[in-house]
Structure formats: structure tokens, C-alpha cells
Amino acid sequence: MASLSEIAFRLASRSLRATMRQIPLGVSRAVSARTLPIVIFHAVEEAPKPYIKHLYDYHTPASFEQVLDELLRHFKPLEDLSPEGIANAGADRFLVTFDDGLRSSYEVALPILERKGVPAIHFLITDFLAGEAGSQVEEKFKASLLVECLDGRTPAERAEVARILGGAGYGQADLAEALMSVRLADGAVYDAVAERLGIDLAAYFRQDRPYITREEAADMARRGFRLGAHSCDHPRYWEISLDEQVRQTRDSMRHVTETFGLDYRYFAFPYKNRGITPAFYERTREAVDLFFTTSGWGDRMNRERVFHRVGLDSTGSAVTALKCGWRPFPLSAIQ
Incomplete structure (x- = not known):
């Protein structure tokens, strides 16, 4: 059962989102002109998998393409996915990311992204990558x-x-x-x-094999998509110790970097960066170039190499989701 503080936070967040959605997208882009909107997807399936159905929403191929088309009407895709390119991009661009490394992100979403000319970063749970079909899952x-x-x-x-x-x-x-x-x-x-x-x-x-294989991930990289780490086995970081947080991050980051020969190091927190302390960033500073989490977008949010994102798994409007997820300063402190 949720605590009173959690319930209060959810109510405050819901109220804030309702207020933000009334503000025109042009206003949020102008106020946060130096902040890159980054969006997250997970699954693109014709029908929901039973192991996803009660966990999060999903897109059909048609609805995924519609969301991309909506984004492309308002933004240009970010083409420079280097650490410097991401850090210096503004609100005239957008960046697509996929979390978890699900098989549908390779088999279904990737061809659509290629056809639309939209680059993306795919974050992989390294313990669940397999050379052949495996049974280990979140x-x-x-x-x-x-x-x-x-x-x-x-x-x-x-x-x-x-x-x-x-x-x-x-x-x-x-x-x-x-x-x-x-x-x-x-x-x-x-x-x-x-x-x-x-x-x-x-x-x-x-x-069923929910996740992509190493060979499929390597094919993604060959086709120009970026790869990142998403922990070893997708724990909630606020439920594990600092030492385990550091191990999960460093080990999964090393696995992705060495397996696929990457010259960049991107890490996305599983779920969110709740429970993360300055000590964590200090102990992982030399292992990761950029961190990604899930708290929205807005000026003064992307600091200390931590980049915030907006979830777009819902089949609703991408623009509405971006408006609801906007956090202008000083509201950027309320994530």
C-alpha cells in the first residue's frame, strides 16, 4: 500500500501535469530553448504481450508511426548522438530512446525508425541479452x-x-x-x-524470447543506432544498496562498451533515478559519459550529465505528453 507521502506526491504530480498541458508547446519550447526533448518507448507490438500488458502501455506499429509523424511535424530529429551533440542540442530537435532491449524494438520499431530517418538510442539489460533464446527476464x-x-x-x-x-x-x-x-x-x-x-x-x-540477442544488438549498431546500458537485471535502484547500484551500473556499462566496441558510454536508470545520491555519481563518474532518467524535460533539468526524458508508451498525443512533462525552472525541482 502506498504511503501518505507517495499519495501526496502522486496528487501533486497529477495536478502539475494537468496545469502544464494547458500551456502551448511553443511557449515551453521558447522558455526551454536550450533543452533537448528526449522521449522513451518500450514495446511496439501488434497485440500486447501478457508479460507486458499489466506492466506498461505499448504501441502498435501504426500508432508508433503516428507518434513519430507528430514529433516530426514539430521537431527535427537529433542526428548527432555523440555526448557533445546531445548535451548541446536545443528544443528544436528531439531524441528517441528505447529502454529494455525488447525484441519488438528491433523487429518492428527499427525498420520504421529507419524509414522515417529517425536515429535512436537503445538501452540494453545486459543479463538478458543472449546469443540464443534464453529464459532469464525481468x-x-x-x-x-x-x-x-x-x-x-x-x-x-x-x-x-x-x-x-x-x-x-x-x-x-x-x-x-x-x-x-x-x-x-x-x-x-x-x-x-x-x-x-x-x-x-x-x-x-x-x-517467446522477449529480448533481443547480442547479434541483433550488434546489427542495430551496424545500422547506425546507438546502444546504451540499462543495468544488469533491471532492479529498482531505491531497493538496492549503493554498492549494488554502482556494480549494476559499472558492470552493465562495461559489458555494452566492450561487447559492441563503443566509443561512448550511455546509461539509463531502470525505472528512474530515485534513491540516487551524490556518492553514486562520484563512484561512477569515470564509467559513464551520460545518464538518462524519466522525469520530464525543461530548462535546468539536464545537469551533471543526467538527462531527463518523457515517456511516450501511451498511444495518445506526443505533443500533449511533452506539454504535461515540461518542467520550467523552478518547477524543474519537482520531478
Whole structure:
């Protein structure tokens, strides 16, 4: 259950977004003329995968193309994706990023980006890259799949799932909410629930293969797209220690840089940079050129090599999302 402070923050954020959407895009671009709008996508699928359906929104190929067309009517794509090019770009340009390295970002989104002439950075979860189909996935993918599999289950089966979750400290009345709230450290709960429901998670994910392979990522780089690191196994950084934050960042960054022979080093925080302290940046300073997170865009936000982004997984208007995500100073302190 969310704390009172979390509820208050959500209400304040919702109110701020509603206010920002009333301001014309031209005003926000003029005020933040030296700030590059950066957007995030995840999945581009004809139909939602069950392991994504309850985790975040997705685009169909048609809606993804529509969003790109809308961006192209108002901005020019940033072509110089070097650290200097990103740092010095203004609000007349835009930058596309993809998080997680999902297979659809390569098979579906990449050809559309190429056809539209839109460069992009793809951030990869390094433990989930495989030379061949693998079964290791983000724990929340398991949660979403299990939520989907609850439909049609008997009351006895649902009671057993509730018992397993309650025994691990997740006793919410709503089973879907309980499954989605399990912390990374308690990931074994998903295996216990799957066993009770008769679901072979490893076999399922081997068959579906959510993530791209190393060969596919290398092909992205050969075709002119940039690659970055997105941690080793996508933890919530605020749930892990500083030492583990540093290890996840440095190890995944080294993996991407060395595997694909990169001369730049870009890292996107999984979820967001909540829980990050100055000590983290000090200990990773020599390992990363630019950091990326998810708090919006606006003047005075992109500082200390940390670049903020706006999520565009929703099939709504890209311009509306950018207006809602704008954070002019001093509101840039409220992310």
C-alpha cells in the first residue's frame, strides 16, 4: 500500500501535469530553448504481450508511426548522438530512446525508425541479452504474466496464490496488485505462484524470447543506432544498496562498451533515478559519459550529465505528453 507521502506526491504530480498541458508547446519550447526533448518507448507490438500488458502501455506499429509523424511535424530529429551533440542540442530537435532491449524494438520499431530517418538510442539489460533464446527476464515480466494467468482460475487456486503472497508479506486483497508489488528481493514468490498454477516460466520465456540477442544488438549498431546500458537485471535502484547500484551500473556499462566496441558510454536508470545520491555519481563518474532518467524535460533539468526524458508508451498525443512533462525552472525541482 502506498504511503501518505507517495499519495501526496502522486496528487501533486497529477495536478502539475494537468496545469502544464494547458500551456502551448511553443511557449515551453521558447522558455526551454536550450533543452533537448528526449522521449522513451518500450514495446511496439501488434497485440500486447501478457508479460507486458499489466506492466506498461505499448504501441502498435501504426500508432508508433503516428507518434513519430507528430514529433516530426514539430521537431527535427537529433542526428548527432555523440555526448557533445546531445548535451548541446536545443528544443528544436528531439531524441528517441528505447529502454529494455525488447525484441519488438528491433523487429518492428527499427525498420520504421529507419524509414522515417529517425536515429535512436537503445538501452540494453545486459543479463538478458543472449546469443540464443534464453529464459532469464525481468521479475516484473513474471508478475504481469501471472496476473494474466489468474483469469479463469478456481477460487481454490486463487486462495492458494493469496496464501503464498500473504506468507511473503504481500497480503493485499487484490491479487493483481499484490503480484505487481513484490520486491526484487522476494522474486522467488513468483516461482512459487507459477508452480501452484502449473506454469513453467522458464519454458514460456524461452519460447517467446522477449529480448533481443547480442547479434541483433550488434546489427542495430551496424545500422547506425546507438546502444546504451540499462543495468544488469533491471532492479529498482531505491531497493538496492549503493554498492549494488554502482556494480549494476559499472558492470552493465562495461559489458555494452566492450561487447559492441563503443566509443561512448550511455546509461539509463531502470525505472528512474530515485534513491540516487551524490556518492553514486562520484563512484561512477569515470564509467559513464551520460545518464538518462524519466522525469520530464525543461530548462535546468539536464545537469551533471543526467538527462531527463518523457515517456511516450501511451498511444495518445506526443505533443500533449511533452506539454504535461515540461518542467520550467523552478518547477524543474519537482520531478
